[in-house]
Amino acid sequence: MTYLHLAGPDDDADLRHLLRENGMPSWVEMTMEREPSYFAGVNRFGQEWAVIAKEHGDLVGMYSASVLPLWVNGAAEQVGYLGGLRVRSAYRRRIRHLREGYASIVKLAPYATSRPLWFTIIAEENHTARRLLESGLAGLPRYRQIGRYATCALATARGRSLGLWRRPQAHDLPGLLSWQRQTASSQQLSPALDEEMLARFGLENVWMCNEGESIHGFAVLWNQSAYKQVVARRYRGALAWLRPAYNLYARLSRRVELPALGSALEQSSISFLALSPQALTDRKLARALIHDLLSRCMTPVATLGLHAEHPLLSVVAEFRAMRYAASVYTVEFHESAHLDNRPVQPEAALF
DSSP states (O other): OOEEEOGGGGGHHHHHHHHHHHHSSSSSEEEEEEEEGGGGTSSSEEEEEEEEEEETTEEEEEEEEEEEEEETEEEEEEEEEEEEEEEEEGGGOOHHHHHHHHHHHHHHSSSOOSOOOEEEEEETOHHHHHHHHHHTTTTSOOOEEEEEEEEEEEEEEGGGOSSOBBBOOGGGHHHHHHHHHHHHSSSBBEEEEHHHHHHHHOGGEEEEEEEEEEEEEEEEEEEEEETTEEEEEEETTTTTHHHHHHHHHHHHOOOOOOOOOOOOEEEEEEEEEEEEEHHOOOHHHHHHHHHHHHOSSSSEEEEEEEEOOOOTHHHHHHHTTTTEEEEEEEEHHHHHSOOOOSBOOOOGGGG
């Protein structure tokens, strides 16, 4: 029988080993790592925990979970998120371990959701996981796709300072957050922010764009590299030896360069982005806002997550962004999640 327990500091090395040794399948195998300590980056937004699984003292795998303050059907709720599932290769074909893991999720959760709603995001290239979880296998929760999602990586070399964004002053925050909430609440699973959270991110990383009393934009430039990294572990085919030539081309054309094997992508996240209806319909203004925001980033790459129907995606494509497609699923243990038809817009930087 598998023994599952909430991970603590004594499990730190095992957690980091599982993350480091289990990459995400794609044209480049990337690992989502937590160095130098798994627990250094937890609870930056919401409450996060990890569960570790062992059998007869042997390490089987892990998963991470969190309860996050998100907008659901226009109301702020505490919502469960599942991620960070990593299983050692010797145990991957044993469905029993998956069943036992899923049975532990609600039982071991140290924090409660305000409604029976859990969700996850799975890369579209992860065909094995999607086939398994969409199959309706007995003993597993129901996975129901509720939206498609794209994470875009942009070279900040394409940035151009236009003086459109500024750091808010203390007196700006109440009105700015009120405006941001109106925008975020029109979407599903979008983060519900408050002043305490902004202080946690660092007000020096918060940006706003306004014209008099009219607000056009809100964003947080969030660099999590001190405790969370995306590391290149393997390139497919000829790219393994063509990478230096590609990087020369990327540098000259101001595209994202590919990191060396074993190196982390130097990135910041354009997080919690909200733009006014005018900015979303005026392509020239939207383009200028992205140019200016990229100029504020202190890393070579900026990432941005948008739902597949987002009007900003076509503008971002003009910046020659790399794009990674994923699907958003509700994870339904006992009852269906009832979501209206608002677009599904979780925040990529949280996962």
